[in-house]
Amino acid sequence: MSTNKPGTLELWGGLEGTVNRVSDQYFSQIEQNGHDRREDDLDRFAALGIRALRYPVLWERVAPHGLADADWAQPDKRLPALQALGVAPIVGLVHHGSGPMHTSLVDPAFPEQLAEYAGAVAQRYPWVEHYTPVNEPLTTARFCGLYGLWYPHGRDDQTFLRALLHQCKGTVLAMRAIRAVNPQAKLVQTDDLGKTYSTPELADWADFYNDRRWLAWDLLCGRVNNEHALWSYLTVRGGLTAEELLWFSENPCPPDIIGLNYYVTSERWLDHRAERYPPRYVGVDGFADIETARALAVPTPGIGPLLDEVWERYELPMAVTEAHIDANREDQLRWLLEVWNAAQEARRRGADVRAVTVWSLLGSFDWNCLVTECKGYYETGAFDLRSPVPRPTALAGMMRELATGRPLSSPVLQGAGWWRRPGRFLCPPAASSGSLAALPPERQSPQRPVQPILIIGATGTLGSAFARICEERNLSYRVLTRQEMDIADPASVEAAIQRYQPWAIINAGGYVRVHQAEHDEARCLRENTHGAAVLAIACARHALRLLSFSSDLVFDGSKGAPYVESDSTAPLNVYGRSKAEAEQRMLAIHPDTLMVRTSAFFGPWDSHNFVTIALQALAAGERFAAADDLIVSPTYVPDLVQACLDLLIDQESGIWHLSNGEALSWHQLAQRVCRLAGIDAEGLEACPATAFDGKAAQPRFSALGSERGILLPTLNDALARYLQTAAKLSESGAAQKAHYGGS
Known part of the structure; x- marks a missing residue:
């Protein structure tokens, strides 16, 4: 120096x-x-x-x-x-x-x-x-x-x-x-x-x-x-x-x-109109003291x-x-x-x-x-x-x-930081008046064409969550339907890449019906294995980052303890085999692929996940049965998506296990969320997995641990945030119904 x-x-x-x-x-x-x-x-x-x-x-x-x-x-x-x-x-x-x-x-x-x-x-x-x-x-x-x-x-x-x-x-x-x-x-x-x-x-x-x-x-x-x-x-x-x-x-x-x-x-903004601001920003002298980024238009x-x-x-x-x-x-x-x-x-x-x-x-x-x-x-x-x-x-x-x-090589530098985006406000934005009046307006630098992230799986839980969070994080993205990109068709993949010029592709689609796959093996393998390989070939050719997802069902459950990334796969069903083969092929073709294994999704933005269904049934006083002999590691979708985007931007590759880090049965998960939500779980029944009409064999213990890093918060933390978000969404929905005269 x-x-x-x-x-x-x-x-x-x-x-x-x-x-x-x-x-x-x-x-x-x-x-x-x-x-x-x-x-x-x-x-x-x-x-x-x-x-x-x-x-x-x-x-x-x-x-x-x-x-x-x-x-x-x-x-x-x-x-x-x-x-x-x-x-x-x-x-x-x-x-x-x-x-x-x-x-x-x-x-x-x-x-x-x-x-x-x-x-x-x-x-x-x-x-x-x-x-x-x-x-x-x-x-x-x-x-x-x-x-x-x-x-x-x-x-x-x-x-x-x-x-x-x-x-x-x-x-x-x-x-x-x-x-x-x-x-x-x-x-x-x-x-x-x-x-x-x-x-x-x-x-x-x-x-x-x-x-x-x-x-x-x-x-x-x-x-x-x-x-x-x-x-x-x-x-x-x-x-x-x-x-x-x-x-x-x-x-x-x-x-x-x-x-x-x-x-x-x-940089701080002082405002005598304290009622406009969250209470935590109002001091003992009665006025608001808040970051300018959260207050100024x-x-x-x-x-x-x-x-x-x-x-x-x-x-x-x-x-x-x-x-x-x-x-x-x-x-x-x-x-x-x-x-x-x-x-x-x-x-x-x-x-x-x-x-x-x-x-x-x-x-x-x-x-x-x-x-x-x-x-x-x-x-x-x-x-x-x-x-x-x-x-x-x-x-x-x-x-x-x-x-x-x-x-500078990172494509995400093309976007504006949150402190310059419209969604930054915690209150009605204040005009640039008073002592700020002499400041020049925000400088705009010439923008290169922004390369997007292509998200495959427009209608799925993961695909829609990625779109939502990319929007929040000001990451340019494009969600593609199967008509816009069929990953099992090399010509379709190449055409989409040429059209949108992405820097990364997120494969959040695929065949997800575990039990039906036993009778629909050809389609499952086409979408999950062959399509994944076609996508990896195209990304390797164009030097694109690639994020894809696998499952805890690539394991047979015999370990009796959480699986880590280096554990050998031994799937028990067609779906698990399609994912295990996809992992091997994609990483062999394109070693820079980021392959995330995850498990047991729950989230506030779809109504078809286990946690939401269990809560709705038990809150309504209905009976609800859950397996007590299948051990999984529940994963909060917003946490998963946030961590995946960070890893993608970090240019991480190889297999990562991402979950909220706790091994428990489906029945224990339902008990846990009911307790946190203050809901009576009297109607919750513990059943063996065989009591359910499922065709595919499932591992008795498929919880995921990690030897690469524990990136997601704890399960209790995730469930608490899930309940808060779900409550806000419910209140918002009720308010909209009242506004439009719904019943």
């Missing part, structure tokens, strides 16, 4: 290392993501093409009980390894933390204690050049001092400003201690880069927030004096003394690089104008030190591209923008509740940790392309 303005924009990476405190409990991202147990992570990171890595050497983890008992084992291994790989570490010392148990952000001794730790780090690694002693001091101070989320759980301006002051003073003293060892050490000072807009009635609030966002950088640059816009707020309302504030003017420590962290939540231009503001204010080198969005895979790619392009444009306008940092390479945990609980909510990054080893996602591929200047 160069200290002078590089000729090209650099790509950096970040490792989420937050150690925050809630009451007396510490939440450590490194413990959750397992990085401390995987030395080969650094090789993975270096292969992305990054020039620098924001790397945690955190006070709370290394020296929680003081320097005398410090454990340097991890940084002793990792920092030299990064150096040897040609990746410059940007060492972080406190990341959304409050220090070890014996101190806190409002402890007057915090700055000196942090400086002591920083000096010890520098003494141990004197070659390290770039440091972030405290990540996002302003944001951390808000969370722990204004909002009460993190320790010491303050909810007032005094606690907020005291925490901010101590973090900034700690940064100055830490850099002083570091530079005593390495005079060339550089400060990379990060904070959230945001901006607030409002209705005219709340313009004073917006002005205050927009002045407040600069406070950490202003303090470090020695710009806070009695002429500062917030001097009265800091001294009168905040209780800080002039001596404390002017100390920074006498001891300035301007960042060598201003680190700008940018999220979809960074014309979205903001994004990070570009904000980079200009920072450059105009400080004229210091900048880097985007966190660029991340919790979204589907294609929107993660679109977000990074938008930030990257904005940084390039700012450089062309003369701003010294050094890099864009992909955050976080291993993803992050529980930020949907701001890390106040351990719920296990996981956001993927360049790697997905839900596999035995971190699995590179499409984001990793895009990073390699950006780092090497190669053309």
